[in-house]
Every structure is written in C-alpha cells, then in structure tokens.
Amino acid sequence: MSEFVRVARVGDIKPGSGKTVYLGATPVALFNVAGQYFAIHNSCPHEDGPLGEGTLCGCVVTCPVHAYEFDVTNGECLTESAYRVEQFEVRVEGDDILLRPSAEG
Ligand code: FES
Known part of the structure; x- marks a missing residue:
C-alpha cells in the first residue's frame, strides 16, 4: 500500500480556497473546505x-x-x-498535509 506523502502545510491554503500541489509528477488540486x-x-x-486554479464555493470548484x-x-x-476526477486520500499530521498516491501512480 502506498505511503502518505507531505505536499503542503496547514496554513498554505486558506479556508474557501485551493492550490495546485505535486504528488511526485502528478498535479493535484488541494482544497480547504471550512478547515477540511x-x-x-x-x-x-x-x-x-x-x-x-478554479474558484471554490462551498465544496464546489469551478474550472477556470x-x-x-x-x-x-x-x-x-x-x-x-x-x-x-480522481480523488486522493488526505491526512493532516500536525502542521503537515499529506496525500496518498493512487494505486496507479
Ligand atoms: S477544461 Fe474544464 S471545463 Fe473545459
């Protein structure tokens, strides 16, 4: 089973916004929905x-x-x-946000 990988820190992404991060070579859109x-x-x-880079409203992102x-x-x-779209499992450990690579990648 793939290990979780640190991709960002808590505070990098404000509630109601998103950011592109990289899980290895895979670009991932990471969003903060009211702290989750x-x-x-x-x-x-x-x-x-x-x-x-889309706009987040509640839990819905609009493609730019x-x-x-x-x-x-x-x-x-x-x-x-x-x-x-493919989803990735997210875990928060302390100040770190971690993602688990998908089975394919
Ligand atoms: S590329 Fe996202 S809606 Fe067309």
Missing part, C-alpha cells in the same frame, strides 16, 4: 483545465477554462455527469 482538506486530480476531464463544476469531496462533475 480534499484533493482531486488537477486536470479537468473536459479539456485539462487546471482545477487547482469553461466553468464546469466539480464537487471536491467526491470528484463528481455537476455539469456533465459523464465526467469525474
């Missing part, structure tokens, strides 16, 4: 827009390219149900 962290793949499944909306808590696309 969620991570999904950074690439929008529509045309690879950077979801980590064509404004498709994704629930960051489960990776589901609210605009087009055929789309879904």
Whole structure:
C-alpha cells in the first residue's frame, strides 16, 4: 500500500480556497473546505483545465477554462455527469498535509 506523502502545510491554503500541489509528477488540486482538506486530480476531464486554479464555493470548484463544476469531496462533475476526477486520500499530521498516491501512480 502506498505511503502518505507531505505536499503542503496547514496554513498554505486558506479556508474557501485551493492550490495546485505535486504528488511526485502528478498535479493535484488541494482544497480547504471550512478547515477540511480534499484533493482531486488537477486536470479537468473536459479539456485539462487546471482545477487547482478554479474558484471554490462551498465544496464546489469551478474550472477556470469553461466553468464546469466539480464537487471536491467526491470528484463528481455537476455539469456533465459523464465526467469525474480522481480523488486522493488526505491526512493532516500536525502542521503537515499529506496525500496518498493512487494505486496507479
Ligand atoms: S477544461 Fe474544464 S471545463 Fe473545459
């Protein structure tokens, strides 16, 4: 089973915002929803827009390219149900935010 990897520190991402971090070579969009962290793949499944640069409202991020909306808590696309983004498991240890690599990567 993959080990968790430190990708950011608590305080790097303010509540209601997100940031692109890297898990090895994989870009991940990490969000702070009212103090709880969620991570999904950074690439929008529509045309690879950077979801980590999207606007977060509640638990929904809006892709900055064509404004498709994704629930960051489960990776589901609210605009087009055929789309879904990969999720990553998040753990907070002290001041560190850690992610677990997916099985594929
Ligand atoms: S690239 Fe994200 S909505 Fe088109």
